[in-house]
Amino acid sequence: xxxxxxxxxxxxxxxxxxxxxxxxxxxxxxxxxxxxxxxxxxxxxxxxxxxxxxxxxxxxxxxxxxxxxxxxxxxxxxxxxxxxxxxxxxxxxxxxxxxxxxxxxxxxxxxxxxxxxxxxxxxxxxxxxxxxxxxxxxxxxxxxxxxxxxxxxxxxxxxxxxxxxxxxxxxxxxxxxxxxxxxxxxxxxxxxxxxxxxxxxxxxxxxxxxxxxxxxxxxxxx
Amino acid sequence: xxxxxxxxxxxxxxxxxxxxxxxxxxxxxxxxxxxxxxxxxxxxxxxxxxxxxxxxxxxxxxxxxxxxxxxxxxxxxxxxxxxxxxxxxxxxxxxxxxxxxxxxxxxxxxxxxxxxxxxxxxxxxxxxxxxxxxxxxxxxxxxxxxxxxxxxxxxxxxxxxxxxxxxxxxxxxxxxxxxxxxxxxxxxxxxxxxxxxxxxxxxxxxxxxxxxxxxxxxxxxx
DNA sequence: CGACGCTTTGACAAACTTCAATCCCCGTGG
DNA sequence: CCACGGGGATTGAAGTTTGTCAAAGCGTCG
Numbered sequence: 001x002x003x004x005x006x007x008x009x010x011x012x013x014x015x016x017x018x019x020x021x022x023x024x025x026x027x028x029x030x031x032x033x034x035x036x037x038x039x040x041x042x043x044x045x046x047x048x049x050x051x052x053x054x055x056x057x058x059x060x061x062x063x064x065x066x067x068x069x070x071x072x073x074x075x076x077x078x079x080x081x082x083x084x085x086x087x088x089x090x091x092x093x094x095x096x097x098x099x100x101x102x103x104x105x106x107x108x109x110x111x112x113x114x115x116x117x118x119x120x121x122x123x124x125x126x127x128x129x130x131x132x133x134x135x136x137x138x139x140x141x142x143x144x145x146x147x148x149x150x151x152x153x154x155x156x157x158x159x160x161x162x163x164x165x166x167x168x169x170x171x172x173x174x175x176x177x178x179x180x181x182x183x184x185x186x187x188x189x190x191x192x193x194x195x196x197x198x199x200x201x202x203x204x205x206x207x208x209x210x211x212x213x214x215x216x217x218x219x220x221x222x
Numbered sequence: 223x224x225x226x227x228x229x230x231x232x233x234x235x236x237x238x239x240x241x242x243x244x245x246x247x248x249x250x251x252x253x254x255x256x257x258x259x260x261x262x263x264x265x266x267x268x269x270x271x272x273x274x275x276x277x278x279x280x281x282x283x284x285x286x287x288x289x290x291x292x293x294x295x296x297x298x299x300x301x302x303x304x305x306x307x308x309x310x311x312x313x314x315x316x317x318x319x320x321x322x323x324x325x326x327x328x329x330x331x332x333x334x335x336x337x338x339x340x341x342x343x344x345x346x347x348x349x350x351x352x353x354x355x356x357x358x359x360x361x362x363x364x365x366x367x368x369x370x371x372x373x374x375x376x377x378x379x380x381x382x383x384x385x386x387x388x389x390x391x392x393x394x395x396x397x398x399x400x401x402x403x404x405x406x407x408x409x410x411x412x413x414x415x416x417x418x419x420x421x422x423x424x425x426x427x428x429x430x431x432x433x434x435x436x437x438x439x440x441x442x443x444x
Numbered sequence: 445c446g447a448c449g450c451t452t453t454g455a456c457a458a459a460c461t462t463c464a465a466t467c468c469c470c471g472t473g474g
Numbered sequence: 475c476c477a478c479g480g481g482g483a484t485t486g487a488a489g490t491t492t493g494t495c496a497a498a499g500c501g502t503c504g
Contacts, residue, residue, distance in 0.1 A: 065363055067444060073366040075359065089352050093359050122344035129348060130311050133355045137297065137315050140358060141287055143365035144295040144404035148460070174483065182366030184461055189484055205469065206483055222289060370492065396451065406493055411452055427501075428451060445504105452499070459492075467484065474477080 024124045027115045028055055032105035037098035044085060046095040052106050054085040059102020060171040063087075063094040064179065074180040076135055077172065079162065086128040099172050143182045146222060151181040152191035153220035156201060160211050170207045195220070246346045249337045250277055254327035259320035266307060268317040274328050276307040281324020282393040285309075285316040286401065296402040298357055299394065301384070308350040321394050365404045368444060373403040374413035375442035378423060382433050392429045417442070 032055065037043055043054065046065060054061075056078050063075040063084065075094045078084045085096060098104075113121040142154055155177060160168050170177075174185040181188065195201050200216045203209045211217055256279065259265055265276065268287060276283075278300050285297040285306065297316045300306045307318060320326075335343040364376055377399060382390050392399075396407040403410065417423050422438045425431045433439055 065359070067363070067367060069444070071367045073363045075362065087352075087355060087359070089349070093356060118341065119344070122341070122348060126344060126348040126351060127311070129351045129355055130309075133309060133351055133358060134315060136355060136358045136362060137287070137309070140297065140361060140365060141289070141295045143362060144401075145289060145293045179366075185483075186462080186485085187460060190460095193484075207469095222291070407451075408453085408494080409492060412492095415452075447504090448502095450499105450501085452497105454497085455495090457492105457494070459490105461491085462489070463487090465484105465486085467482105469482085470480095472477100472479085474475105 023116050023120055024112060027112055028053070028105055028107055031111055031115060032107040034103060035106050036103050037101070039098055039100050041098045043096040043098060043104060044092055046093065047091050048095075050085065050088045050090065050092045051109055052085060053083065053109055053112060054096070055083050055105040055107075056080050057103040057105055060099040061096055061102060061104070062099050062172065062176060062180075063096045065094045072179045073182070074176060076132075076139070077176075077180070079171070083128055086125055087132055099176065148181075148183055148187050149191045149194060149220060150222045151183060152177075152188060153195065153200075153217055154222075155181060156195070156209065156211070157217050157221045160214075160217075167204075167208055167210050170209070174206075245338050245342055246334060249334055250275070250327055250329055253333060253337060254329040256325060257328050258325050259323070261320055261322050263320045265318040265320060265326060266314055268315065269313050270317075272307065272310045272312065272314045273331055274307060275305065275331055275334060276318070277305050277327040277329075278302050279325040279327055282321040283318055283324060283326070284321050284394065284398060284402075285318045287316045294401045295404070296398060298354075298361070299398075299402070301393070305350050308347055309354055321398065370403075370405055370409050371413045371416060371442060372444045373405060374399075374410060375417065375422075375439055376444070377403060378417070378431070378433070379439050379443045382436075382439075389426070389430055389432050392431070396428075 034057065037059075043061065044050075044052070058080055060080075061078040061084060063078075065073050065075065067073075076084075077099065085092070087093065109121075109125075112124075116124070142151055146154065156168075159170070174188050177183075178185045178188045183191075192201075192203065195217075196203060198216070200213045200220065201209050201211055254277065259281075265283065266272075266274070280302055282302075283300040283306060285300075287295050287297065289295075298306075299321065307314070309315065331343075331347075334346075338346070364373055368376065378390075381392070396410050399405075400407045400410045405413075414423075414425065417439075418425060420438070422435050422442065423431050423433055
């Protein structure tokens with residue numbers, strides 16, 4: 001494989017959430033502890049020490065932050081083969097919970113460091129943090145400046161892009177979508193109905209949809 | 223801006239904005255290029271290559287992202303001695319502009335790397351990315367789940383905390399505040415009036431205020 | 445001192461939320 | 475296999491918050 005090809009792959013990997021460092025992958029699989037979590041079970045809590053690195057094996061995970069009065073902001077969703085929990089230096093600023101029953105690989109950061117070496121470890125941690133920052137920046141624009149229908153369209157768009165399959169299954173309920181988008185479940189529901197009426201997407205049950213008009217969806221996502 | 227005022231700002235910023243790596247600081251000061259930018263001048267553009275590291279010497283900087291129809295989201299504000307522009311791997315996802323006339327130290331990332339060594343460089347870059355992520359996560363909660371008055375209260379709170387001085391000068395106009403908070407200038411203005419009526423803060427001119435009741439302000443920031 | 449640009453204020457409109465009722469899956473048990 | 479129950483989802487009507495448009499105020503800088 002040429003150097004250019006390799007570099008290109010790295011960029012692609014950075015641009016889309018996906019395969020991280022290969023060495024780290026191996027170590028993670030070999031040394032990581034497999035843990036299973038039931039739906040809604042906490043994986044780590046807000047303000048807990050961030051000593052571990054996590055990787056989704058199956059199922060899905062959300063990160064979230066609560067205000068004292070119960071309002072909730074979801075930071076992101078993580079699917080199979082994605083890494084999470086690397087976000088902070090000292091403490092986790094978001095908690096992580098199982099979106100559905102799921103299996104997660106857990107590895108102590110210091111163990112990974114001594115296994116792959118300081119350099120590789122630094123690079124990995126930075127790459128993950130950077131990917132996370134990038135997602136969060138997109139999320140910022142969505143929350144700050146998009147309308148409700150743009151938010152919902154963006155959300156479906158991203159989901160459909162990740163699973164390039166025909167029919168996409170939503171791994172989360174309306175409340176989780178709402179708390180990710182800064183809306184209420186009713187507004188989310190109305191916007192979904194609207195997108196269907198416009199023949200942009202088609203739902204078969206609340207958790208399953210197809211994109212009928214990708215161009216229109218992209219346009220509505222603004 | 224007077225020299226005394228300028229020095230004061232530098233000291234305040236040193237006391238609060240977390241000190242970065244000292245070696246990197248030195249290198250930045252020794253090898254960095256001093257550039258001056260006029261108010262609203264672009265420092266780097268969205269989707270430009272991110273090869274440089276920037277540090278504010280005097281004045282202030284904002285990062286922002288535009289939608290095709292002109293809607294704008296501001297990512298953050300940077301003051302004296304703060305580092306910016308390290309956010310991304312390949313391309314800048316936000317542009318940076320001078321909030322006021324300002325002086326910035328610019329250093330090519332590769333130059334810093336070879337000057338301080340790979341290890342220190344990695345650590346520095348990760349620390350900055352991490353700090354940035356942390357800010358952005360706070361911002362996410364603000365945009366997604368806070369009300370207009372909570373947003374404005376949070377904003378004044380953070381500003382007052384950074385400059386622990388009695389009277390705080392706003393380095394930006396209402397439009398910049400609005401684009402940071404995901405509001406309109408009119409709503410920002412109304413919320414400010416409201417905070418004054420509640421005797422929580424007191425404005426002397428549109429750009430200068432004192433916090434009268436810090437507890438109340440913290441409570442309103444939620 | 446005057447003028448321009450930014451800020452504030454007011455009245456109205458639109459977007460989104462709230463509250464409440466109904467619907468519809470979907471899984472369970474008969 | 476079908477009926478049933480229940481939790482999540484949808485829909486409607488009304489309310490609240492925030493945005494829009496327009497005009498007036500105020501400060502700052504020639």
